[in-house]
Amino acid sequence: MSERKQTTDDRNENSQRTTGEYDGLRNGRSGHETGTEGRREREGGDGRARATGDALVEINELRKIYDPDGAHVTAVEDLDLDIGDNEFVTVLGPSGCGKSTLMECIAGYLEPTEGEVLVNGDPVAGPDPSRGVVFQSNRLFPWKTIGQNARFGPQMRNAVDDDRIQQLLDDTGLTGFEDSYPHELSGGMQQRAELVRLLANDPDIMLMDEPFSGLDAMTKELMQEMLLDIWEEEDRTVLFITHDVAEAIFLADRVVVMTARPGQIKDVIDVDIGRPRDSSVLTSEAFNEYQERASDLIHDEAERAMEQKQQETQEA
Ligand SMILES: Nc1ncnc2c1ncn2[C@@H]1O[C@H](COP(=O)(O)OP(=O)(O)OP(=O)(O)O)[C@@H](O)[C@H]1O
Ligand SMILES: [Mg+2]
Numbered sequence: 001m002s003e004r005k006q007t008t009d010d011r012n013e014n015s016q017r018t019t020g021e022y023d024g025l026r027n028g029r030s031g032h033e034t035g036t037e038g039r040r041e042r043e044g045g046d047g048r049a050r051a052t053g054d055a056l057v058e059i060n061e062l063r064k065i066y067d068p069d070g071a072h073v074t075a076v077e078d079l080d081l082d083i084g085d086n087e088f089v090t091v092l093g094p095s096g097c098g099k100s101t102l103m104e105c106i107a108g109y110l111e112p113t114e115g116e117v118l119v120n121g122d123p124v125a126g127p128d129p130s131r132g133v134v135f136q137s138n139r140l141f142p143w144k145t146i147g148q149n150a151r152f153g154p155q156m157r158n159a160v161d162d163d164r165i166q167q168l169l170d171d172t173g174l175t176g177f178e179d180s181y182p183h184e185l186s187g188g189m190q191q192r193a194e195l196v197r198l199l200a201n202d203p204d205i206m207l208m209d210e211p212f213s214g215l216d217a218m219t220k221e222l223m224q225e226m227l228l229d230i231w232e233e234e235d236r237t238v239l240f241i242t243h244d245v246a247e248a249i250f251l252a253d254r255v256v257v258m259t260a261r262p263g264q265i266k267d268v269i270d271v272d273i274g275r276p277r278d279s280s281v282l283t284s285e286a287f288n289e290y291q292e293r294a295s296d297l298i299h300d301e302a303e304r305a306m307e308q309k310q311q312e313t314q315e316a
Contacts, residue, residue, distance in 0.1 A: 057119055060080060064076040132205070
C-alpha cells in the first residue's frame, strides 16, 4: 500500500467532496510580505540558497523511505536545499530518482521519514493553498468546465475573484473556452488550464511536476515562455521538476541536479543568463555551455537509473 497521505487518485475525489485538500491550513501567505529584494543572491553550489533574507523553503536532511510490504525503497536521502523567495528553481533528475517524492514532501502530501521541510520557518504539516501543485498527470476535474475548474480552489476558500480568473484566462489564451470541458481541449490547452487553476489560488509557492512533459516541442517552448512571463510579473517562488535539460536551464535561476535513487543533490548550477528570457536564449553560447554541463552531470545518473530499473525488472 502507498504511504501517501492520500493516494493520488483520492485527491480529486476528496477535493470534490470536502475541503480536505486544504485541511491543515496554517501557514499564512507571508512569502510576499517579507520584503525580500535580493533574495536571489547566493553563493556556492552546495544546494543551499544563500540568500540575503531567510529562505522561504528550507529542506533539512530529508529522507523518504517507502516501505510497501517491506520493500524498503529509499527514494530521497540526506537532501538539503533552501529556496529563496521569488526564486525559480528547477530540479533535474533521471526517472525514479525521487523528484516527485521531494515535491510531495514540500507540498505536504507526503511526510518525511526523517528530516524536515520548513516553509517560512514552520514545518509543513499538510497541503496548503499557499503551496500550489501541478501534479505529474493532469488533475483537472473532467466533469467541470475550464471556468469551474479555475474557480474550484478559490471557492473552497470563499475567495473567488472573477476579474483575476478572467485575466488568467486571457493571459493563457483560454478566453472563450471557459465553458469547455477538459477533454474538448488540446494537451497544450489543458496544461494552460492547469496553470490557470494553479494561479487562481494565488499560491506563494508553485510546485510543478513535469507539467509540460507530454507536449510537442513547439507548444512546450510557448508554455515555458508563458510561465516565465507570468512568474516575472507576479513575484512567485517556483520549484519546477523536469528531466529535460534544456527546459531546466531555460527556466531556472538555479538547476538542482539529482543523483539516481536514492535521490540526493549531485550539483547545483547557477544559471547566469539575463531575464527576461525568450527562445532566442536557446541558441546562445552561454546556454550551450550550461546545457553541456548539465548533460554531463545527468548522464551517469541516467545510466545508473536505467540499470536499477533493469535489475528491478529481473528481480520481479
Ligand atoms: N507510494 C510508493 N510506494 C513505494 N515506492 C514508491 C512510491 N512512490 C514512489 N516510489 C518509488 O520511489 C522512487 C522515487 O519515485 P518518484 O516518483 O519520487 O521518482 P521521480 O523522480 O519522480 O520519477 P519519474 O521521473 O519517473 O517521475 C521510485 O523508485 C518509485 O518506484
Ligand atoms: Mg515523478
